[in-house]
Amino acid sequence: MSKCASSAASCRIAIRSSTRRGAWRSGLRRIAVPVLSVLAAIAVGAGGAYAAPPESPCPAGSFCTWPEENFTGQSHEVGLQATSLEQCVRLQQGAEARSFANNTGRPVTVYQDPDCDTEAEFSTYPTGSQNPRATYVARAIKIWSH
Missing domain, CATH: 2.60.20.10 (Crystallins)
Structure with missing residues (x-):
């Protein structure tokens, strides 16, 4: 006999809880993947373009x-x-x-x-x-x- 057969109410609670966790995880993945992709693109692009430091007000030496x-x-x-x-x-x-x-x-x-x-x-x-x-x-x- 399965767990759910002995108590239908507790089985419904367990299924809902499991379903919510799964939905939360997939929602997190849907948000995390694009955010991480954007951050990676920024990091890669940052190496090629940067603002030059201000010129020194004093000549070398x-x-x-x-x-x-x-x-x-x-x-x-x-x-x-x-x-x-x-x-x-x-x-x-x-x-x-x-x-x-x-x-x-x-x-x-x-x-x-x-x-x-x-x-x-x-x-x-x-x-x-x-x-x-x-x-x-x-x-x-x-x-x-x-």
Whole structure:
């Protein structure tokens, strides 16, 4: 004797429950397959088309400073070829930098003190870094060999 023969009511409940689960699963498949297909197409297409990063405000081989935030005002460049490595280099006479970009290919320490005194504020920036709003006025730099 089958389960359903002994109790018709419990058999109807079991069949309805099983039918609902099957419908839910097939509904999920109907939604999941197109969604996953669209996501896969986006992922494949994303590799070929992308927005180019913004241009660096500083030429290669240079450390550039600006007197105002957000790279505004008359820029000043300190070229790597004209600078001794690991020596304190004052920025242009009277220049105070409030934004800067390191495009030297080397780490650069930026000092608040014009003589690179570490009693004042200083921070080291890796190559390729930009600071549109320095937390202190930069007056000197040191370009490192490593």
